[in-house]
Amino acid sequence: MANKTTDVFICGVGGQGILLASEILSDVALAKGLDIKKSEVHGMAQRGGSVVSHVRYGEAIYSPVITEGQADILASFEKMEALRWIQFVKPGGKVIVNSQEILPSGMETYPPTIDRKIRERVPDAMFVDALTLAKEAGHLRAVNIVMLGAFSNFLKFTEDEWKAAIEARVPKKTIEINLEAFELGRAAVSG
Amino acid sequence: MRVLLSGNEAVARGCYEHGVRVATAYPGTPSTEILENVVKYKDDIYCQWSPNEKVAFEVAMGASFGGVRTLVAMKHVGLNVAADPLMTSTSVGGDGGFVIVTADDPGMHSSQNEQDNRYYAKFAKIPLVEPSDSQEVLDFLGTAYEISEQFGTPVLFRLTTRLSHAKTPVELGERKEVAQKEYVKDTSFRVVIPAHARKLHVKVEKRLESIREYAETSPLNKVTEGDPKVGVISSGISYQYARDAFPEATFLKLGLSYPFPIELARKFCERFETVYVVEENEPFIEEFLRYAGITNILGRERIPSCGELNQRIVRDSISGEDTAGEKTSVSPRPPVLCPGCPHRSTFYTLNRLKIGSTSDIGCYTLGVMPPLEGIDTCICMGASIGNSLGMEKAIGKEFAKKMVAVIGDSTFVHSGMTGLADVAYNKGSTTVIVLDNSITAMTGHQEHAGTGTTLMGEPTTKLDYIKLAESVGIGNARRVDAFEMEAVKAAIKEATDSDEATLLVMEGPCALQARSQWGPAFVVDSEKCTACGLCLRLGCPAISKDENGKATINPLFCVGEFCSMCAQVCPVDCIAVPDKS
Numbered sequence: 001m002a003n004k005t006t007d008v009f010i011c012g013v014g015g016q017g018i019l020l021a022s023e024i025l026s027d028v029a030l031a032k033g034l035d036i037k038k039s040e041v042h043g044m045a046q047r048g049g050s051v052v053s054h055v056r057y058g059e060a061i062y063s064p065v066i067t068e069g070q071a072d073i074l075a076s077f078e079k080m081e082a083l084r085w086i087q088f089v090k091p092g093g094k095v096i097v098n099s100q101e102i103l104p105s106g107m108e109t110y111p112p113t114i115d116r117k118i119r120e121r122v123p124d125a126m127f128v129d130a131l132t133l134a135k136e137a138g139h140l141r142a143v144n145i146v147m148l149g150a151f152s153n154f155l156k157f158t159e160d161e162w163k164a165a166i167e168a169r170v171p172k173k174t175i176e177i178n179l180e181a182f183e184l185g186r187a188a189v190s191g
Numbered sequence: 192m193r194v195l196l197s198g199n200e201a202v203a204r205g206c207y208e209h210g211v212r213v214a215t216a217y218p219g220t221p222s223t224e225i226l227e228n229v230v231k232y233k234d235d236i237y238c239q240w241s242p243n244e245k246v247a248f249e250v251a252m253g254a255s256f257g258g259v260r261t262l263v264a265m266k267h268v269g270l271n272v273a274a275d276p277l278m279t280s281t282s283v284g285g286d287g288g289f290v291i292v293t294a295d296d297p298g299m300h301s302s303q304n305e306q307d308n309r310y311y312a313k314f315a316k317i318p319l320v321e322p323s324d325s326q327e328v329l330d331f332l333g334t335a336y337e338i339s340e341q342f343g344t345p346v347l348f349r350l351t352t353r354l355s356h357a358k359t360p361v362e363l364g365e366r367k368e369v370a371q372k373e374y375v376k377d378t379s380f381r382v383v384i385p386a387h388a389r390k391l392h393v394k395v396e397k398r399l400e401s402i403r404e405y406a407e408t409s410p411l412n413k414v415t416e417g418d419p420k421v422g423v424i425s426s427g428i429s430y431q432y433a434r435d436a437f438p439e440a441t442f443l444k445l446g447l448s449y450p451f452p453i454e455l456a457r458k459f460c461e462r463f464e465t466v467y468v469v470e471e472n473e474p475f476i477e478e479f480l481r482y483a484g485i486t487n488i489l490g491r492e493r494i495p496s497c498g499e500l501n502q503r504i505v506r507d508s509i510s511g512e513d514t515a516g517e518k519t520s521v522s523p524r525p526p527v528l529c530p531g532c533p534h535r536s537t538f539y540t541l542n543r544l545k546i547g548s549t550s551d552i553g554c555y556t557l558g559v560m561p562p563l564e565g566i567d568t569c570i571c572m573g574a575s576i577g578n579s580l581g582m583e584k585a586i587g588k589e590f591a592k593k594m595v596a597v598i599g600d601s602t603f604v605h606s607g608m609t610g611l612a613d614v615a616y617n618k619g620s621t622t623v624i625v626l627d628n629s630i631t632a633m634t635g636h637q638e639h640a641g642t643g644t645t646l647m648g649e650p651t652t653k654l655d656y657i658k659l660a661e662s663v664g665i666g667n668a669r670r671v672d673a674f675e676m677e678a679v680k681a682a683i684k685e686a687t688d689s690d691e692a693t694l695l696v697m698e699g700p701c702a703l704q705a706r707s708q709w710g711p712a713f714v715v716d717s718e719k720c721t722a723c724g725l726c727l728r729l730g731c732p733a734i735s736k737d738e739n740g741k742a743t744i745n746p747l748f749c750v751g752e753f754c755s756m757c758a759q760v761c762p763v764d765c766i767a768v769p770d771k772s
Contacts, residue, residue, distance in 0.1 A: 013524065030195055030360060037324075038195065039357035041300045042220060042635070048732050049526035062434035064324075064357035067503035068516045080521055087516040104524040105732045106561065117519060
C-alpha cells in the first residue's frame with residue numbers, strides 16, 4: 001500500500017525505559033526519511049504510574065496519537081499494562097508482552113488471571129521473559145531494549161538500522177549490553 | 192538538518208532562530224521543557240525562572256520595553272496568575288517583539304482544570320497563533336514576532352499537551368539576529384494612567400481591526416482542497432485529529448484564529464451544505480461563526496467539550512457511532528510518592544495525629560492517596576495558606592489545631608509568601624508546613640529562588656524561609672529534618688498545640704535527585720515482624736504484605752538508609768539493612 005501508516009503502541013510502568021525504546025524506534029524511522037510522530041505525556045512517568053508512548057510513521061502522519069483498534073503492534077513492558085491497553089491493537093495486529101509483573105501501589109497481590117485474559121482478547125499474543133533476557137545481556141535495566149528487539153521482528157527495518165540507532169542513543173559504556181539485549185529480544189520471538 | 196523535536200523543543204529552537212534575546216517562565220506541565228531547552232542557547236538568549244508567572248510576564252514585558260524580542264512561557268493556569276499584567280500589556284505593546292506561550296492541558300494529564308486559553312486572546316484583545324506540529328511551532332513563532340512588531344502588540348501563542356510533548360520532524364535553520372530598538376522614554380503608552388488608557392483602548396480596537404484584515408489573507412490561515420462536499424474548520428492539534436478522521440475532506444485550517452477571519456470563514460462555509468467545526472474543549476471558533484449568522488455548521492452539539500479529542504472521538508461524534516471497543520477492567524496504577532520521598536513523614540504524622548491539611552500543587556498532592564490521606568483541600572498554587580486561615584476564621588482557633596497548611600518550597604516561593612504575611616497580619620494561628628526538597632520536583636527538578644542556583648547555572652542568593660517568617664511577624668519558625676520521624680512528630684504536635692502561627696520547614700532532598708545517597712535496600716526480619724501494619728501506613732511503593740500479612744520490601748525500589756522511615760516507625764525493630772539484622 002502506498003500511503004501505509006505503521007502504528008506502534010508501547011506501554012508499561014514508569015521507570016521501565018519506555019521513552020528510550022520509542023525514541024530509538026523514532027530515530028530509525030526518521031533516518032529512513034519517513035514522516036514520523038511520537039507522543040507521550042510527561043509529568044508522572046517517574047512516579048510509578050502507567051506510561052504510554054505512541055509512535056506513528058509513514059508517508060504523511062497527521063494525528064500524533066493512536067486510537068482504539070488502530071495499532072499494528074502493541075508492545076507492553078508489563079503484563080497488566082498489556083491488558084489495560086489491549087483495545088488499542090487492531091484486528092490481526094501483533095501483541096508482544098513482557099511477562100514481568102509489577103504490583104501497582106495499593107494492591108496486595110498480583111492477579112493470577114492476566115495471561116488468560118490477554119489470550120482471550122488476542123489468542124496469538126506473544127510473551128517474552130524480558131527481565132531474564134536483560135539479566136543475561138548484562139543489566140536488568142535493558143528490559144526495554146530486549147522488548148525493542150522482540151517487536152523489531154514485525155517492522156520493516158534491517159538489523160543494522162536498529163543497531164545504529166541503539167548505538168547512537170544509549171550511554172557509551174552500555175552499548176555492548178544493549179546490543180546483546182536487542183539480539184536476545186529479536187531471537188525470542190519469530191517474525 | 193531534519194530532526195525530531197517536541198513542540199516545546201521547537202519553541203526553544205524558534206527562540207534561537209528568530210533572534211529572541213530574553214525568555215522567562217515559571218515551570219508547569221506541559222510547558223516546562225520550553226525554558227529547559229532555551230537554556231541550551233544561553234550564549235545568545237538570556238533566560239530565567241521567575242518565582243511565578245506574573246513576575247515572569249513582567250520581566251519579559253520589561254525586556255520588550257528594552258527593545259529586544261522576548262518570550263514568556265507558562266502552563267494554562269499560569270496565565271491566570273499573569274492575567275493582571277496580560278490585560279494591560281496589550282495596550283502598551285510596540286517595543287521589542289513579545290510572544291506569550293500558553294501550554295493548555297486538555298484531558299488534564301497534569302492539571303487541575305482544562306480551561307481553554309484561546310479566550311484570553313479575545314479577552315485581552317491580542318492575536319492568537321495556533322500551530323499544529325513542531326515544524327509549525329518553529330515557523331509560526333517567527334510569524335508571531337513579525338505580527339507583534341508590525342502591529343505593536345503582544346501575541347498569544349497556544350500549545351496543548353499533545354503539541355508540547357509530541358515529537359515531529361523539524362527542518363533546522365540558522366539564527367537571524369534582530370536589531371535592538373533603542374529605549375526612548377514615552378509615558379503616553381507605557382504609563383497607563385486613565386487619561387492615557389482611554390486613548391490606548393481606542394488604539395487597541397483599531398489595531399484589532401487591522402489585524403483581522405491581515406488574518407483574512409494570512410498564510411497561517413489556509414484552505415486545503417479535497418472532497419468538495421465535506422468541509423472542516425479546525426485549528427491546533429484538533430486539525431491533526433480532524434485530518435485523520437476525514438482524510439478526504441476540504442479543510443480551512445486556522446493558524447491565526449484571533450482576531451477571527453470571519454470573511455474567509457464565511458466564504459468557506461458557503462461552499463458546503465454542512466461544515467464540521469472540530470475543536471477541543473471550548474467552541475471558540477464556532478462562537479464567531481454563529482455570532483456572524485453562519486448556521487450550516489456542526490460542532491459542539493456533537494463533539495464533546497470534556498477531555499482530549501483524538502481522531503476516533505472526532506469521527507465517532509460526527510457519525511454517531513461508537514468504535515472505542517471494549518476495555519478490560521484492570522486495577523488502576525496511580526502515581527505515588529516515590530520510595531525515599533521526604534514528604535512521606537509529614538503526611539504519615541498528620542494521619543497518625545488525625546490532623547488534616549489544606550494543601551497545594553506539587554508532588555505532595557499525592558499525599559491525598561490512601562493510606563496517607565492527609566489532604567483536605569488543593570485548589571491552586573499557593574491556596575493552602577489562605578484556605579487554612581479562612582477555615583480558622585470560619586470555624587475557630589480550636590479547629591486550626593487540627594488543620595495545617597502544607598505547601599512545597601517552589602509553590603511557597605510562587606505564591607505562598609503573601610499568604611504567610613496574611614496569617615501574621617490577621618492574627619491567624621495557622622501552622623504552615625513548607626515541604627522543602629529544595630527544587631521544583633513535580634515538573635522535573637527546576638531551580639527557584641530558594642535553591643541558590645539560576646536557570647543558567649549560576650550560583651545566587653537563596654531565600655531564607657526562617658528569616659522571611661520572622662520578618663513578616665512569625666516568630667515560631669524552624670527547620671526540621673524530614674527524615675527524622677520523631678522530630679517531625681514533635682514539631683507538628685508543638686506547632687498545632689500552640690495558639691501562635693508557626694512555620695515549619697521540613698527539609699530533605701528529593702529522592703530522585705539524591706541517587707548517589709541511596710543505600711542498600713532494607714529487609715524485614717519476618718521472625719520479628721508482628722504484622723502490625725504501621726510501616727505499610729507510610730504508603731511506600733517498596734513495602735507490601737507477604738502471604739502471612741507480614742511486611743516485605745522490594746529491593747528494586749527501596750533506597751535504604753537514605754530514607755529509613757519504615758525502620759523508624761517499626762515498633763519491634765525488624766527492618767534494617769541486611770548485615771545489621
